[in-house]
Amino acid sequence: MVVNATELGAEEYYDYIIVGGGTAGCPLGATLSQRYRVLVLERGGLGRGNPNLINQEGFLTNLLNTHAADSPAQPFTSEDGVPNARGRLLGGSSAINAGFYSRADPDFFARSGLPWNLTMVNHSYHWVESQIVFRPTLKTWQSAVRDGLLEAGVTPYNGFTLDHATGTKIGGSTFDPAGRRHSSADLLTHARASNIKVAVHATVERLLLAGSSAVGVLYRDSAGKHHRALMREHGEVILSAGAIGSPQLLLLSGIGPRPYLSSWGIPVSQHLPYVGHFLYDNPRNGITILPSLPLEHSLIQVVGITDEGAYIEAASTVVPFTSPAHSPLFLTVATIISKISGPLSSGFLRLASTDVNVNPVVRFNYLNHPVDVERCVNGTRKIADILKTRALKEFMFSNLFGERDFRFIGPALPLHQTDYPRMADFCRRTVTTIWHYHGGCVVGRVVDRNLRVIGVSSLRVVDGSVFSVSPGTNPQATLMMLGRYFGLKIITERGAHK
Ligand SMILES: Cc1cc2nc3c(=O)[nH]c(=O)nc-3n(C[C@H](O)[C@H](O)[C@H](O)COP(=O)(O)OP(=O)(O)OC[C@H]3O[C@@H](n4cnc5c(N)ncnc54)[C@H](O)[C@@H]3O)c2cc1C
Structure with a gap:
């Protein structure tokens, strides 16, 4: 099911187009593919055969090996002067992280602003844990x-x-007893292969909108060729590009604060003043x-x-x-x-360029x-x-x-x-980072309680950018759970409206 984006057509149609094959995006795609035709677009590659990604001994080396333009760990330094990293490969940051796995605290479910069904939360955690979590x-x-x-x-x-x-x-670990890493990309083995395409080296440049509705995305492959992925009726575009990538893509697509977008010459599709704001790092x-x-x-x-x-x-x-x-x-x-965990200091994200490959300017105000x-x-x-x-x-x-x-x-x-x-x-x-940055598209300001982008139809955000509190000891458990959870929720809701 994994293909290089160069193999895809110039224009293709899907029910769900997921931007970002990361921690939340992979379980989301695997789950939605049980019923619907899904495309997952990931800007990075597979990281296959790279020992620094597979073994926990390579953790630090991988974070330091960032000279190549497509290194799996994309470095960035916040305006606070703190060096940081973003995952850039299938599995996202779960494929470069330290592997610690721990569920969220009960308080998180009370404070996150989402109407959680805790039985489904539990089921979704179990689904992840039965596949990729080990006792160290x-x-x-x-x-x-x-x-x-x-x-x-x-x-x-x-x-x-x-x-x-x-x-x-x-706590749990996503490194198995032999020291081999497992990431959210492993959860794709539970996808329905006939219903899903996972395209790597597919960099989404912007959303395609018709009025106030998302209709697809424009992406570029590694040969520099543009492709359009368009939605079938009742479908959705779902951003799972992470706390840096999702707000960046909304801004590049004209969804954000009107005066700010105008200062970049970006045509405004939806005035949403808080896109890129309430950005936190632990x-x-x-x-x-x-x-x-x-x-x-x-x-x-x-x-x-x-x-x-x-x-x-x-x-x-x-x-x-x-x-x-x-x-x-x-x-x-x-x-x-x-x-x-859950600092009160927050910062913001601004564009550094209209080129999606350039890291935005980020400040956490630690x-x-x-x-x-x-x-x-x-x-x-x-x-x-x-x-x-x-x-x-x-x-x-x-x-x-x-x-x-x-x-x-x-x-x-x-x-x-x-x-x-x-x-x-x-x-x-x-002060430095533990790489648990979150926010930028937070619930109640940019997305509603069902993670739909406010004022734009057929568009959701499902990743760490929606939270103003990072879940639990470490976030990856809850972000993988979130992908599974929203996949099940969307399938159930769509079934009920037939
Ligand atoms: C070094 C490091 C160590 C960490 N250690 C731990 C730990 O031990 N335990 C823990 O729980 N958490 C840990 N974390 C945090 C955790 O891994 C992240 O919070 C979590 O993985 C974020 O998930 P996400 O789905 O929000 O984003 P990501 O997993 O980052 O997924 C975003 C995906 O979107 C892709 N993308 C972005 N923009 C585009 C675009 N324009 N087009 C196409 N694709 C795009 C990216 O390449 C990426 O694959 C660590 C993080 C890092 C970086």
């Missing part, structure tokens, strides 16, 4: 951080669970140490969620480097990080809100508590006087953690 085996660093969290009072211990839970737990702060003993590679497998709402996670990375004598050496570094700073200080204090536990002692080095201490790489925590201004300064100086 903890090695040295993850076990130590789990024990450190418990010693530092992040309790109760919830063991292994996919559910959101305050305290310390082991800030990350933490420490990195050089441990006194070698560690295995590990991505996030354990999380501690404190009563104050700080999320503590950890990773250990084996970094190969060449010594002055040119013999390859391996160095392990280990991190403990604290993340804020830690602009004093409450976010306070939450960061709480999380960072908890990291300090963990570093003081027995569980972490064995990773310290002895100094000349026989005293044991950590060897930090980069900034160490302030010495006096009760000193709020210093801790707040540490937060602001060291």
